[in-house]
Amino acid sequence: MPAAFAPLRHPAFRLLWWANLAANIGLWVQNTGAAWMMTSLDPSPAMVSAVQAASMLPVFLMALPAGAAADIIDRRTYLIGAQGWVLTVAALLALLTWAGWIGPWGLLFFTFCIGMGNALNFPAWAATTPELVPREDLVQAIALNGIGFNLSRAVGPAIGGFAIAIAGTEAAFALNALCFLSLLLALLFWKREAPVNPLPPEHFLGAMRAGLRFVTASPAMRATILRAVVFFFFTSAVWGMLPLVVRGRLGLGPEAYGMMLGAMGVGAVATGFALPALRRWLPSRGAMVTAFSLVSAASLALLGVSNHWLPVAVSMLLFGAGWLAAASTLQAAAQFATPGWVRARAIGIYQLCFFGAMTVGAVLWGWAGSHLGIAPALLAAGATAALCSVAVRGWSIDTVPTSEAPAVPMPRPEAPADELRALLGSGSGRVIEAVRYTIDPAKRGAFLATMREVRHVRRRSGAHGWQLLEDVAHPERWVEMWSVESWTEHLREAGRLDAADRSVLARAAAFQAKDGAPDAARYLAVPP
Known part of the structure; x- marks a missing residue:
């Protein structure tokens, strides 16, 4: 089996990977439908960018509580509940859209509710990966999750665009519900061996405080979060302004918008397959993130100056490559920096920070597009992304080898009276x-x-x-x-x-x- 696919030899990981691929396809179909529907309901850059903000804001608000709950509750039960919520909300959105009862603010509300389900899901899913594969397969398993996510990005928007063109936006929302149903069924079939802990579960608030103390006291996690915030803040400009570039500047329809997102996914998937070879050229995680942050910055600038579909597609290919390589490397760094007892909470805080950066970025870049114009805003995002990526490269996210502990007597307190x-x-x-x-x-x-x-x-x-x-x-x-x-x-x-x-x-x-x-x-x- 090729190195890129090695984690798929583990049955539990393989089952959940395929089901999660289907759910991610549904998520991209949903995102495509929501963004395109908003261009009809209220085509202002601020409202179109607000769709992205509404999907990201719940993660910013709920990442730490969700991570704490995922560390306390049985993870399989927790994930089943999160998928059930998304399935219910997605089905209701499809029904109300079909009935013609959804306006711009209603769309934002349901987008926010689906984002709540994803906020509950993200830290638990990330913390589950080390349970499904041995440590030697963990890095590639994370990369394979990224490949799956971006493969869904290549397929999902195109499916969403054609579903909208053929049957309307409600068809895209209904398809999202069906895709999440497949993940719910896979989780029901997953037989998780829950770790045995002789101590009682942690209290919810205490678990959140412990997670915050861990992250603030972990230099590796602090550096990873800083690098992620810088990367995702600037790259969020793409999500808010790409539909406006396709519809306004290029004068194309939903199929073209889906294909542009598909091109982004193609670039990401190709880069994911190439990651084992790329790691030989850039063995340092920090160097990998810096290099592909610069690739993403260049793609923002190219998108800003493009007036034809071909350079826009090239910019999306480059953006997908930069996104996959940088995001999966940062995710791996966060995984290696956290032990199992606090992993979901620490990943939740990591996701809180970078989704918060994406939420703020989507709003600010949408505002910049409204007041400065789309091209100047994208050029400014690309230039500042490049400068800031170089400025933070000294914050190391690479694992420091553990020094050998001296063989000395260790302090041991007396037993309680x-x-x-x-x-x-x-x-x-x-x-x-x-x-x-x-x-x-x-x-x-x-x-x-x-x-x-x-x-x-x-x-x-x-x-x-x-x-x-x-x-x-x-x-x-x-x-x-x-x-x-x-x-x-x-x-x-x-x-x-x-x-x-x-x-x-x-x-x-x-x-x-x-x-x-x-x-x-x-x-x-x-x-x-």
Whole structure:
């Protein structure tokens, strides 16, 4: 089997990949129908761009809660519920459109509701991929998901354009409902082996706070989010203005609009197949994102100056190539930066940021198209996209190899006293943890540098209120203190540490000057 298709040898991934391909085709048919219908209901650039904003805004609003719910609820059950919602709303939109009861604001409302279902789906689906394939197939599985998404982009808009031309916009909306039905049936057939966790599920608000703490304490995730925001903010100009270019400047119909989106999908699919070879030329994820961000910027500029369908189609081919390579590389970077316990939440925050950038971008570029003209707005988007892509290239999204942990005694707190065990659980209240170090004062600088890394490790695993204290009378004595929300959250900490985290903690423990490990203790915060 060719390297590009290797993940399809896993039956569960293969089943869901094909079903998700059908759902994505339906989504692009829906997007094509909504954008084209708005050009008839209200052809202003602001309202046409608002269709894109309405589909993206729910992801901006719901990505973090959706990610937290996907980490708490059984993922298969959760995904079934999300697909059921999209199916219901899509069927209702098709029925009301057929009856002639949908106006511009009604279209935006239903587009927003379908976007809500996608907002629930996205983080859970992204977090599911590592369950379906082994780690060595994960990067290509993510790329294959991108290929499927863009294959649907190549086919879906063309199907949508012809469905609109033959049977009206309601046919496109009905087809979307049927496509989501196929994904719902596949999820019902999927037999997921849910991971066994002896601890109770996390509380919803606490799970969201833990996800935020993880992302803010993860340099790799912060860099990935920044690079994604820069890329998606500028490329959102295409979605808002392409229908206006096709209908207004080129004077073509819905079939041509669908074919232009199809050309974008062709460029993306071709690039997806070429990604294994491209990674040999650009092994760094950061270099890959920068290179294809510049390709996307060039495509924006070409779209801005084109007055004939052929260069517009070429610009869409280039845009699809840049979109697939940059977006799938950023998605892979986000996956590798997150452990399983927080993956859906972290991916949800990542998606919140880049969909938020797309939503804001769609509105702002639509406004720019209304006030400056479509060509100047696209040229400005292309130029600023190129400049900003180069400006953020120093933010590394590549995985740093884990250094070997020194073989040293690690701090281990004493077991809880029998008379206090009844107080320990999810309702215990705040738990304060402390580790006491005795170090050589001559190593103070190196110790502080390591403890800065320790702070990130503690916060990623759920701590808040972390601080490092130095004894003013004895410069060799240090105390590290942090707190967690409950005893149950404290028990979760050890399971959240990966090999890189344990290596950092071992390097901190190696500074202990006395024999043995640093002292560790745990305290319950007693209300006054």
